[in-house]
Amino acid sequence: MDWIAVFTSLEAVCEENITALSGPPDLPYGDASRRLVTCMRKIQDHGRALEPVVSGITAVYHHYDFDSDTPGNGYRTLVKVLQSCLLHIIHKGRYIASNCHGAFFRADHNASEMEAYGSVLCQLRALLYIAQGMLHDNCPGQLYGEQDGELSRRLVREYASMHKACFYGRCLGFQFSSSLRPILQSLIISMVSFGESYEKQHSGLGMAAFSLLTSGKYVIDPELRGEEYERITQNLDMKFWKSFWNLTESELVSGFASLTSTLVQVNLTLTIPPEPLLLPLVSDPRLSAPVSPPVAHWGPGPVNMRLISYELREGQDSKELLAFSRTEAPPISLSLVPFGAQKRPPSPWLLIHFHGGGFVSQTSKSHENYLKSWSKDLNVPILSVDYSLAPEAPFPRALEECFYAYCWALKNCHLLGSTAERVCLAGDSAGGNLCITVSMRAIACGVRIPDGIMAAYPATLLTIDASPSRLLTSFDLLLPLGVLSKCINAYTGVDSETVQPTEGTSTLSALGRDTASLISDLTHGASKWIQSFFPAEVLGSWSSSHRRSLDNEAHQRSVSPCSSDSSSGPRDYPEGFEPRRSERLSVIQTPSCPTVKNPFVSPLLASDDLLRGLPHVHLVASALDALLDDSVTFAKKLRDMGQPVTLRVVEDLPHGFLSLSGFAEEIKVASDICVERIREVFQQQTLPSCTRK
Template sequence: MDWGAVFISLEAVCEENMTALSSLPNFPYGDASERLVTCMSKIQAHGHALEPVVSCFTAVYHHYDFDSDTPGNGYRTLVKVLHSCLLHIIQKGRYIASNCHGAFFRADHNASEMEAYCSALCQLRALLYLAQRLLHDNDHGQLYSLQDGELSRRFVREYTSMHKACFYGRCLGFQFSPTLRPFLQTVVISMVSFGERYGKQQSGLGTAAFSLLSSGKYVIDPELRGVEFERITQNLDMNFWKSFWNLTESELLSGLACIASNLVQVNLTLTIPPETLHLPLASDPKLFAPVSPPVAHWGPGPVHLRLISYELREGQDSEKLLEFTRTDTPPISVSLLSFGAKKRPPSPWLLVHFHGGGFVAQTSKSHENYLKSWSRDLNVPILSVDYSLAPEAPFPRALEECFYAYCWALKNCHLLGSTAERVCLAGDSAGGNLCITVSMRAMACGVRVPDGIMAAYPATLLTTDASPSRLLTLIDPLLPLGVLSKCLNAYAGMDCQMVQPTEGTTTLSALGRDTALLISDLTMGASNWIQSFLPAEVIGSLSLSHRRSLGNETDQRSVSPCSLDFSSGPRDYPEGFEPLRSERLAVIQTTCSPIVNNPFVSPLLAPEELLRGLPPVHLVASSLDALLDDSVMFAKKLRDMGQPVTLRVVEDLPHGFLSLSGLAKETQVASDICVERIREVFQQKTTPLCTQVTTPFKDQTFGSLSK
């Protein structure tokens, strides 16, 4: 990327516009020409200040990549986003300079467009200054500031007051693939329309209908859309997000998705009763380990699953399997079975899937579209787990249910149309986290470990610690920090009553103090429960691992030609510069519960003893995802341990791109990459089971081992 040419072009466009606009008559343009001249002058000043800052990052950001063949980290992303913004400004500036004297030139419209991008450029400049602070204060090669809690707190404080509406109005989605921008606009408009009626006494259908009618004003007025979206993402409660995200599972939308998705012969919904399982030990198949059903928070309960198979295979229409079918949906494609669809022999492969949704929303139904495609492309049965969701079911309930479902699948693979010679775990976002932690749990219990993991944009650090990619939460329409923190806190079971709500916004005030205290007690007990089956030396090393900033003990600092001098104190911005501030402060509750440091919650913080022996881990991340650094640092940690790991970073896509795989060519290509990684797991040479695991940990929950 020739940054010198970019800044030369920006300077030329600014000068050309100021010269051309200064000669415009007052009529019919009014003050629009003055607004444009002022705006171009500000953009020019931002460009002069940003040029040395960009040089700072381009000189060193390669040190933070996973390897030379995988360029990707938060510092690169921030520079990439700045590049996109500047290219939009240059393109728009050239249009204005060429057409400002024309009879049909819309001066007010173009002034508003340029002012929006000028505001975005100002805020991006602030983010780059904050990233310089991270670059200066973090250890060499480290993307997270775990050693400096104050740095992360300052990042959160900056987020609460910085103006963000400019990124959700006229500039919405400028950093993403052009084919996705109309979709992002639809999502944002739908969200603000839905939020306008949220909390009022109206049926879900009535709210949706009113939202459809009121959405027009947010199309006509991008500034209003941006302001309202900023309010929603900063201050509406978790119930709003659960309601909005679960709209994808409404009968209308899910019906439309089914029409557009691939047809499969098997689509079963199952309910597995809470019964103790007995699985052979991986180290000695003559011995068996009992696996208890999920018990956290409310005792033993069933686990809900969905079986998807492109072809009907032996066992999938058996009476034994149909005993587990739930009654809320038809258990199988009756039309195909009634015509005697030919049954195929069991597949040697089995894919176990954990869906995303921030641990708080959605089910396998939301992810059916790409799962059906995967079943077709891989010709493999897929078992997707509908684990219980937070905040009603905080950690470790989801982990317990996913692990139990995995063990049940191993024991009953013949009912699923598979011999399970090769088993792969796959998941996205929160589901990627569960893929890793379920595998860690399997090692701890001594049962068979899956043959591989494919985790797409996984959340491996469930804290609000700052990293360069997490600075993107200030501009990301799909994963703002306010939403991310609510999801993390919900999974950790934090007391939502501790947050003082902003006046006039909907909150979780309906939760009583006694309920909140109960949740807090339960989650503390859950943390103690997980630690009960860790060796003492592993527990003692957890805090040390946290202090060592992801295992890197070096005190070496990255050397960079940064334009700011941080040696004198915590000054984040140069003199004379301040980012734009919002009139309404965001309410962000930092994730301070000790549970988030549990290795089964944040595997990035896990000591090597808990990660050694993991199967090959294939990570697929996006360069524009706020969680990019989670994948980069986790991949580095596994590589440095000698664990098999791959990382692929795709371009120009947001967090959650798998759910968008049918909307654009780029998202489909990314989904195909995930499929290829899963296929690698299935086709790799088989490793003897005795070499796949380490000595099982003592587990008082599962009891003693028995023959």
């Protein structure tokens, strides 16, 4: 990207608009014209101030990549997000300059839109100043600074007071491709509608009806949507997030997904009783290592799993396996087995999967859409583990259950349609963390380790430590800092509500399954129905009553981001600049429990001795993910130890993109990359000591 050309174009567009819209008082659209001129002058000031900042960051950000073939780190991402914002402003500015005197020019709408992007640019300028401070304070090449350092405290303070609604209103998803924005907009509208009805404690059909009625206003009024999203991400409790994300478990949503997903012959849910296992020691197979069932917090308990297989294989319909089945419907789809066909022999491969969801939500059912596709593409049986969720089951319960499931699968692979000659662990986000920590535990116990790991956007550092990509939590759609801290606190036991789970309890703990189905369906339907009546510009212009202009004194009040206990150092921002501030302050409970630094919670903090011996680790990260630096730093750590590791950074996708499989071509491409990495684990016979590509 030629940044000189970008800033030159921005300057030219601003001047062109100021000239075109400045004129006598009787100029058409007088008030809107004045607003646009004011806004363009502020954008011009932001651009002039940002040019040297961007120049300084781009001059050195390649030093923070994993290697020269893998461009990707939080500094690059922040600059890329700024680029997206500036290109939107330039495109819109050219349109305004060319059409502002036309008969059909919607002055109010265009002024509101330009003001919204001006607000975003102001906030991005603040984040880039913080990133500039990280470059100065951190060691060269290091994305994370000193543990519990001032930069991390500053990140929390800034998030608590910084105005964030502008990122979720008119500019929602501006940093993503045009094919992803409608999906993300529907998701955010559903979330804020659900949040409003959740707070009013509606139940049953009342909640569904309320969500239907409220969703429309968030389509018509993007500013109101942004304000509501900022509010719920700051104030709603963990039960809300568990309830919302578990909507993917509803019969309607899962039923719709199944219509577009790959048909498989085996989709079997299992409940494995808590019985001790014996596995051979790697050092001396004549000896055995005992493996205890999970016991943390409430004693021994069963482990739930799901077996998915594109083809029916020997062992998968055995009485021994079906005795563990907890599926009410027939687990083997005989209608999908060709007439007269025999069961396929066991596969030499086995894929064991741990799902994402921040350790607090979702199950294998939420992820079965892409797992079915993987089973077909790889022609391999997949065992996905439904580990217990926080805060009811904090660390180490999930790790114990996943490790027990892994050991049980090795011992009983013949029931799963596999000989387990090669075993790969795969997971996303929290599941990626569990892939790594289960392997670490296998090393510690002396039993067989998997032949490889594919971890998609894994959480390897469960702290609020600052890095350039963690700055994205100030406006991330799926992982804002308030939500990230709640998930970390829940998993590490700060917000523990440990109870003995009830057998057969639905994952929709706060909602009836039918209610959740209606909410999801009606909210989406209402949004589409309302949008169908009005063109986009009309919808936008109706929201002016809730517009927050750049001149709004309530948001421009001077609130110092540094409290009195800040270290003595240079001013946080240049003289005369202050980001917009929110009327509501977030309360972020910074994870301070010692558990966050346990290497089996944050593998990035593990010693070399604990990580040495890991199998080949394949990391697939996203450039627009707030956890990008987790993957880059962990990959560097393994590489520097001589451990085999690869890192692939995909573009333009949010955290959790695998859960959105089927909605966009970019997600399909990224999912295929994950499949190829898993295939490498299965097909590669000898591994080099270190792979950088």
